[in-house]
Amino acid sequence: xxxxxxxxxxxxxxxxRIAQGVYRPGDRLPSVRQWCREQGVSMTTxxxxxxxxxxxxxIKARPRSGYFVAEARPAAPAPRxxxxxxxxxxxxxxxxxxxxxxxGEARHGLAQGMPDLRAPTLRPLRRLLATHQRDSAxxxxxxxxxxxxxxxRQQITHLMSQxxxxxxADDIIVTTGAQEALAIALRILxxxxxxxxxxxxxxxxxxxMLEARGLQALEIPTDAQRGISLEALELAxxxxxxxxxxxxxxxxxxxxxxxxxxxxxxxxALARRHDVAIIEDDVYGDLAYDAPRPRLLAxxxxxxxxxxxxxxxxxxxxxxxxxxxxPGRYRDRALHExxxxxxxxxxxxxxxxxxxxVRGHHAxxxxxxxxxxxxxxxxxRCWVQQAFPAGTRVxxxxxxxxxxxxxxxxxxxxALNVHLQEHGxxxxxxxxxxxxxKYGHCLRLNFSSPMSDSIETAVRTIGRLAGExxxxxxxxxxxxx
Amino acid sequence: xxxxxxxxxxxxxxxxRIAQGVYRPGDRLPSVRQWCREQGVSMTTxxxxxxxxxxxxxIKARPRSGYFVAEARPAAPAPRxxxxxxxxxxxxxxxxxxxxxxxGEARHGLAQGMPDLRAPTLRPLRRLLATHQRDSAxxxxxxxxxxxxxxxRQQITHLMSQxxxxxxADDIIVTTGAQEALAIALRILxxxxxxxxxxxxxxxxxxxMLEARGLQALEIPTDAQRGISLEALELAxxxxxxxxxxxxxxxxxxxxxxxxxxxxxxxxALARRHDVAIIEDDVYGDLAYDAPRPRLLAxxxxxxxxxxxxxxxxxxxxxxxxxxxxPGRYRDRALHExxxxxxxxxxxxxxxxxxxxVRGHHAxxxxxxxxxxxxxxxxxRCWVQQAFPAGTRVxxxxxxxxxxxxxxxxxxxxALNVHLQEHGxxxxxxxxxxxxxKYGHCLRLNFSSPMSDSIETAVRTIGRLAGExxxxxxxxxxxxx
Numbered sequence: 013x014x015x016x017x018x019x020x021x022x023x024x025x026x027x028x029r030i031a032q033g034v035y036r037p038g039d040r041l042p043s044v045r046q047w048c049r050e051q052g053v054s055m056t057t058x059x060x061x062x063x064x065x066x067x068x069x070x071i072k073a074r075p076r077s078g079y080f081v082a083e084a085r086p087a088a089p090a091p092r093x094x095x096x097x098x099x100x101x102x103x104x105x106x107x108x109x110x111x112x113x114x115x116g117e118a119r120h121g122l123a124q125g126m127p128d129l130r131a132p133t134l135r136p137l138r139r140l141l142a143t144h145q146r147d148s149a150x151x152x153x154x155x156x157x158x159x160x161x162x163x164x165r166q167q168i169t170h171l172m173s174q175x176x177x178x179x180x181a182d183d184i185i186v187t188t189g190a191q192e193a194l195a196i197a198l199r200i201l202x203x204x205x206x207x208x209x210x211x212x213x214x215x216x217x218x219x220x221m222l223e224a225r226g227l228q229a230l231e232i233p234t235d236a237q238r239g240i241s242l243e244a245l246e247l248a249x250x251x252x253x254x255x256x257x258x259x260x261x262x263x264x265x266x267x268x269x270x271x272x273x274x275x276x277x278x279x280x281a282l283a284r285r286h287d288v289a290i291i292e293d294d295v296y297g298d299l300a301y302d303a304p305r306p307r308l309l310a311x312x313x314x315x316x317x318x319x320x321x322x323x324x325x326x327x328x329x330x331x332x333x334x335x336x337x338x339p340g341r342y343r344d345r346a347l348h349e350x351x352x353x354x355x356x357x358x359x360x361x362x363x364x365x366x367x368x369x370v371r372g373h374h375a376x377x378x379x380x381x382x383x384x385x386x387x388x389x390x391x392x393r394c395w396v397q398q399a400f401p402a403g404t405r406v407x408x409x410x411x412x413x414x415x416x417x418x419x420x421x422x423x424x425x426x427a428l429n430v431h432l433q434e435h436g437x438x439x440x441x442x443x444x445x446x447x448x449x450k451y452g453h454c455l456r457l458n459f460s461s462p463m464s465d466s467i468e469t470a471v472r473t474i475g476r477l478a479g480e481x482x483x484x485x486x487x488x489x490x491x492x493x
Numbered sequence: 494x495x496x497x498x499x500x501x502x503x504x505x506x507x508x509x510r511i512a513q514g515v516y517r518p519g520d521r522l523p524s525v526r527q528w529c530r531e532q533g534v535s536m537t538t539x540x541x542x543x544x545x546x547x548x549x550x551x552i553k554a555r556p557r558s559g560y561f562v563a564e565a566r567p568a569a570p571a572p573r574x575x576x577x578x579x580x581x582x583x584x585x586x587x588x589x590x591x592x593x594x595x596x597g598e599a600r601h602g603l604a605q606g607m608p609d610l611r612a613p614t615l616r617p618l619r620r621l622l623a624t625h626q627r628d629s630a631x632x633x634x635x636x637x638x639x640x641x642x643x644x645x646r647q648q649i650t651h652l653m654s655q656x657x658x659x660x661x662a663d664d665i666i667v668t669t670g671a672q673e674a675l676a677i678a679l680r681i682l683x684x685x686x687x688x689x690x691x692x693x694x695x696x697x698x699x700x701x702m703l704e705a706r707g708l709q710a711l712e713i714p715t716d717a718q719r720g721i722s723l724e725a726l727e728l729a730x731x732x733x734x735x736x737x738x739x740x741x742x743x744x745x746x747x748x749x750x751x752x753x754x755x756x757x758x759x760x761x762a763l764a765r766r767h768d769v770a771i772i773e774d775d776v777y778g779d780l781a782y783d784a785p786r787p788r789l790l791a792x793x794x795x796x797x798x799x800x801x802x803x804x805x806x807x808x809x810x811x812x813x814x815x816x817x818x819x820p821g822r823y824r825d826r827a828l829h830e831x832x833x834x835x836x837x838x839x840x841x842x843x844x845x846x847x848x849x850x851v852r853g854h855h856a857x858x859x860x861x862x863x864x865x866x867x868x869x870x871x872x873x874r875c876w877v878q879q880a881f882p883a884g885t886r887v888x889x890x891x892x893x894x895x896x897x898x899x900x901x902x903x904x905x906x907x908a909l910n911v912h913l914q915e916h917g918x919x920x921x922x923x924x925x926x927x928x929x930x931k932y933g934h935c936l937r938l939n940f941s942s943p944m945s946d947s948i949e950t951a952v953r954t955i956g957r958l959a960g961e962x963x964x965x966x967x968x969x970x971x972x973x974x
Contacts, residue, residue, distance in 0.1 A: 106829055113639055113832060129631040141841075142627035146619060150610040153810035158594055188669050188814070188835040195834055199705075204685070217836070224680075224833040329634035331840035333669070348587055351594060352705040353676055354669040355698070358839050359812035360622075 018053050022061040024387055025051070030070055030081055031390030037083035041071060044079075068391065068468070069398050088397045088406040091267070091418040093241070096212040096231030097448035100252060103223035108426070109216050109444055120470050121458055123438040125265070127326050127413065128384065128460045133377035137328060140364040152359050158351055160186025160336070161362035167369040168336050174304060175262075175297060176311030177320065177338070185337045185350055186357045189330070190295045190323035193337035195221055196353060197291045197319040198258070200345040202227055206255040209248055211240040213416070213445030213454070215265050215293065218258055222447065229447030230254060236407055236416070239264065239271035242278050249286040256289045262306045263296035266416045266445055266456040268389075268409025270306045280312050289342075294322045295335075296412035298378055301386040305411075316341030324365060326412070327378060332361045385413045385460065392459040395468055399475030401482050413460035419478060422485050423453040428478055435477075437470055499534050504542040505868055506532070511551055511562055512871030518564035522552060525560075549872065549949070550879045569878045569887040572748065572899040574722070577693040577712030578929040581733060584704035589907070590697050590925055601951050602939055604919040606746070608807050608894065609865065609941045614858035618809060621845040633840050639832055641667025641817070642843035648850040649817050655785060656743075656778060657792030658801065658819070666818045666831055667838045670811070671776045671804035674818035676702055677834060678772045678800040679739070681826040683708055687736040690729055692721040694897070694926030694935070696746050696774065699739055703928065710928030711735060717888055717897070720745065720752035723759055730767040737770045743787045744777035747897045747926055747937040749870075749890025751787045761793050770823075775803045776816075777893035779859055782867040786892075797822030805846060807893070808859060813842045866894045866941065873940040876949055880956030882963050894941035900959055903966050904934040909959055916958075918951055 026047075029035055042050075047058045062079055065071045071079045112123055144152075159165065165181035172179050187193040194217070202208065204226030210218070212231035222229050230248055233241045239261055248254060261271040261279070271279070283290050292309045300306055310318040319342060323335030334357065339346035368374050389409050396406050396417055407416040419425075425441035432438050440458075442451030457474075461467060507528075510516055523531075528539045543560055546552045552560045593604055625633075640646065646662035653660050668674040675698070683689065685707030691699070693712035703710050711729055714722045720742055729735060742752040742760070752760070764771050773790045781787055791799040800823060804816030815838065820827035849855050870890050877887050877898055888897040900906075906922035913919050921939075923932030938955075942948060 110639075110828070110832070113636070113836075124636065126635050129634050134631075138627060142623045145626050146623035150615075153610050153812035154607050155594070155605065155806075155811045158591075188673075188839075191832075191836040192834065217833070220829070221833040224830060325636075330636045330837075331634040333835065333837070333839040347591070348701070349705060351591070351672075352698070352702040353673065354814065354835060355594075355672040356811075356814070358669075358814040358842070361839070 019057050019060045019064070022047065022051055022053060022058060023064050026061060026065055027070060027390060028383070028387045031387060035081045037081050039081045040077070041079040041081065068394060070394055088393065088404060091236040091405045091407055091416055091454070093235045094212050094233050094450070096233065096446060096450050098231070098244070098248070100207040100228035100230045101448045103219045103229055103447040105216070105444055105449060106220060106223065108441065109220055112216075112440060112444065119436045120467050121461060122470065123440045124458060125326070125414070126330065126458065126460060128381070128462065129329060131377065131381060131384070133373070133380045134328065136371070136373040137364065137368045140367050141361065144360045144364045148360060148363065152363065154359070156356040156359045156362070158347060158356050160184070160357055161359070161366060164362045164366040167366050170369070171298060172308065172310070172320070172338065175294070175306070175308035177308045179338055183338055183343065185339060185343070185346055186362060187335045187337050187350065188354050188357055189325050189333045190293065190321045190335040191217060192353060193321035193323070193335050194218055194291065194293065196337055196346055196349040197321060197339065198222070198225055198227065198256075199349050200342050201256045201289050201291070207252050209245060209254045209257045210447070211259050211264070213266055213442065213451055214258070215260060216440075216444035218293065219445070219447055231447055234267070235269075236267050237269050238275060239269055240279070242275065242282060245279070246282055249282065249288065254286070254288055256291055257283060258291045258293070260293040260295070261309055262294055263300050263409070263411030265296055265412060266407075266414050266440070268407045268412060268414060268416065270300060270410045273307055276307065276309050277312055280309060280318070283317060284315070288317075290318045292318050292320045294320055295326050297322065298327050299382060299385060299413070300411035301382055302410070310338060310340070313340065327381070328365065332365065333358065334361055334365060382411070384462070385411070388413070388459045388463050389415065391463045392457060392471065395471040396457070396475065399472040401475070401479040413458055415457045415459060416454060417457060418454045420482060421453050423478060423482055424485070425452060425455040428455070428474075428481055431477055431481070432474065435473060437474060439474060500538050500541045500545070503528065503532055503534060503539060504545050507542060507546055508551060508872055509864070509868045512868060516562045518562050520562045521558070522560040522562065549875060551875055569874065569885060572717040572886045572888055572897055572935070574716045575693050575714050575931070577714065577927060577931050579712070579725070579729070581688045581709035581711045582929045584700045584710055584928040586697070586925055586930060587701060587704065589922065590701055593697075593921060593925065600917045601948050602942060603951065604921045605939060606807070606895070607811065607939065607941060609862070609943065610810060612858065612862060612865070614854065614861045615809065617852070617854040618845065618849045621848050622842065625841045625845045629841060629844065633844065635840070637837040637840040637843070639828060639837050641665070641838055642840070642847060645843045645847040648847050651850070652779060653789065653791070653801070653819065656775070656787070656789035658789045660819055664819055664824065666820060666824070666827055667843060668816045668818050668831065669814045669835050669838055670806055671774065671802045671816040672698060673834060674802035674804070674816050675699055675772065675774065677818055677827055677830040678802060678820065679703070679706055679708065679737075680830050681823050682737045682770050682772070688733050690726060690735045690738045691928070692740050692745070694747055694923065694932055695739070696741060697921075697925035699774065700926070700928055712928055712931075715748070716750075717748050718750050719756060720750055721760070723756065723763060726760070727763055730763065730769065735767070735769055737772055738764060739772045739774070741774040741776070742790055743775055744781050744890070744892030746777055746893060747888075747895050747921070749888045749893060749895060749897065751781060751891045754788055757788065757790050758793055761790060761799070764798060765796070769798075771799045773799050773801045775801055776807050778803065779808050780863060780866060780894070781892035782863050783891070791819060791821070794821065808862070809846065813846065814839065815842055815846060863892070865943070866892070869894070869940045869944050870896065872944045873938060873952060876952040877938070877956065880953040882956070882960035894939055896938045896940055897935060898938060899935045901963060902934050904959060904963055905966070906933060906936040909936070909955070909962055912958055912962070913955065916954060918955060920955060
């Protein structure tokens with residue numbers, strides 16, 4: 013291992029222990045000498061790691077006392093419970109979503125939902141994909157079974173069982189990304205004009221699906237740590253003719269929370285009482301930082317009313333376009349919708365991914381990515397806390413690679429994004445995550461790429477520009493809504 | 494070249510010249526000796542070829558006169574002009590389509606829409622796919638541009654220009670097969686309950702889309718050689734609130750005709766007069782037997798009302814799931830529908846196919862497949878003519894790899910299919926191609942695989958069983974409708 017690698021490794025190790033609370037703000041760290049012994053590195057290497065952590069603001073040196081975990085400012089509070097429009101509304105904002113999903117790649121990919129494509133643990137997948145393309149029998153290039161490759165569906169049931177949901181391969185339909193799974197679920201459950209209850213903020217892609225299908229979104233207040241408000245949801249179910257609940261209960265995008273298990277159970281009981289179906293978006297669930305991963309809503313579903321949507325786009329490679337739908341009791345209609353939506357899914361990537369899982373590569377890859385994303389969450393939170401204006405709140409993700417940042421109310425994330433373009437930067441502005449265009453003062457940051465000096469500089473630049481905008485904008489009364 | 498290859502080649506060459514009408518029924522063929530000289534083969538080889546053609550029933554030996562093109566029975570007449578239900582109806586028949594598209598592979602693939610996956614001219618594509626999977630930069634595994642790889646879209650404009658339609662790369666949206674292109678076109682043009690005029694018989698996948706979207710199909714009488722009846726279409730447009738025309742004017746599936754150019758122009762004029770959009774399914778258009786390929790409807794479209802749907806599923810490999818939509822003036826809405834349907838399309842296959850075209854492999858492959866399919870159409874028509882019951886009519890395809898067979902009215906193709914299963918065989922039964930379940934006495938045969946003795950045996954078995962069914966069923970009055 014080169015010196016650079018040793019120094020990086022030790023720095024990451026320390027950051028991880030701090031992020032996990034092994035050392036808490038104000039705690040004294042073991043001495044540099046102790047670290048040298050524990051990790052078998054030279055004093056030079058250890059000192060370089062400590063200096064880098066100090067530069068990051070994670071630790072602080074006190075003369076003749078050693079290093080302490082920084083507590084310069086209190087941990088950023090979590091975002092407030094959201095207060096969306098509590099009536100069904102039509103979704104808009106396609107122009108902004110379009111510029112996000114079709115726009116050129118802003119540097120560092122802070123805006124989009126891209127995982128780390130360069131992870132070394134993905135290499136075996138690249139090899140398997142090439143081998144299958146070259147060596148598979150010609151017949152495998154034909155139309156596949158409509159529901160997908162049986163071997164892959166089998167492996168997907170294993171993944172779902174880790175979330176406590178026991179399914180058969182026949183209960184799974186392979187789709188063109190989770191996007192198609194969500195689209196199919198919405199199409200079989202709803203007719204134009206129907207009302208769908210959603211957590212809020214929520215994934216903008218799902219919001220756009222509601223718009224395209226002519227559905228109305230009923231946004232439910234959501235707590236940044238415990239998820240959708242069951243009390244508000246119950247009121248909504250009593251008041252409005254809700255056709256389905258569309259929700260991301262585990263490793264939520266954009267808020268990063270996982271609903272506690274007892275709240276998931278209560279949610280399901282509520283849905284049962286009101287006889288409403290639930291579309292469970294679990295696309296980040298396999299990237300939960302804690303093992304075992306949180307239970308799926310589907311794990312408690314006794315009457316097939318939960319339609320679980322997921323994919324390999326966040327865990328492996330989005331360009332494969334491989335997702336799945338576990339449609340519960342709606343299987344027959346889901347299969348028909350799959351047929352008329354895209355026919356079967358691409359064949360060879362399915363076989364390659366199935367083999368990647370069978371050979372244990374997938375488990376190793378997931379373990380590595382969970383560690384990486386947890387570590388990076390801590391570092392990006394730290395930078396946001398240091399560089400963003402006073403009054404900023406930030407999420408504390410339990411999985412995935414997204415950070416939700418809530419600035420003071422006067423802040424305008426759409427205006428900031430225009431400004432950021434000049435710097436070759438971009439964020440996902442808050443209003444995309446709301447059917448009614450709320451969250452103008454919020455933004456989402458992606459932290460999937462291995463953290464680097466230039467990403468740190470980018471985050472600090474965003475924070476500085478946000479602060480400058482706020483100073484220019486005060487007092488708020490003079491601003492357009 | 495081995496003797497087998499030489500003998501096969503000469504046999505195919507002769508069959509092709511007969512199919513193309515170089516030698517017509519009753520004509521005397523040049524002598525075996527002349528063929529030996531012309532083709533540089535031995536007498537043994539030439540005689541083997543002639544014997545095989547005679548066994549196929551294509552030629553007949555007359556003692557001391559030589560070989561003659563067979564005219565044992567007159568050429569089978571074309572199927573009759575269809576007489577579908579001329580009012581809007583809801584589509585059904587999903588069970589039968591499902592068993593066709595999800596069912597196990599019956600021997601010889603006579604039922605499904607699969608091209609020849611073993612064509613040697615596809616080998617460079619396999620290599621390119623493997624190379625791209627292995628060597629592409631990681632970034633190419635991310636989310637692609639929503640509209641698709643610009644290099645591929647550029648190549649698609651070149652393909653479309655061969656059909657006379659001049660488009661820019663920005664006018665093209667890459668989709669997950671033509672299935673997604675058709676689904677997007679229908680979703681942006683129609684609301685549930687709307688009436689769509691269709692040629693009849695028509696592709697069952699499109700019929701199922703109408704069903705899933707809650708649309709009504711208005712089936713228009715269609716001539717097996719000239720296509721949709723413009724007179725009947727005009728009456729329908731006057732009488733019903735038709736929202737769009739969904740049509741396969743070139744290398745029609747299942748009938749194989751290409752509408753004459755002046756009729757395509759008249760169709761477009763009619764659509765313009767009634768201000769109706771046209772969804773043009775061109776999925777077999779690049780497999781027209783005659784060069785240059787027939788013009789696209791889109792080639793005459795001056796106001797962007799034609800939405801052309803196509804794919805590489807019939808020309809290359811269905812398992813790639815690569816199609817495209819040229820949505821005319823509906824581009825913005827099509828792009829939104831694409832986003833909410835599946836997001837972007839799989840990335841690497843796009844790059845590999847673009848390179849396959851750029852390097853000239855695609856043109857070579859298309860030329861080879863057109864020759865092969867034309868030759869095979871002739872042979873399968875010949876077998877059907879010989880082995881199917883008297884009164885059978887058969888299409889004369891101008892492209893693609895599908896044969897439409899119309900038997901006497903008393904025949905029941907669904908019942909035959911049940912019977913064929915015992916023999917490990919299957920056909921696409923006629924009612925799948927009609928919204929109102931017409932064409933029970935028709936069936937479609939796929940002739941994409943290189944013709945072999947065992948395929949011949951299969952076709953003859955189907956013909957024999959059909960004949961036996963008809964004998965059992967007469968008189969028809971005793972049959973349920």
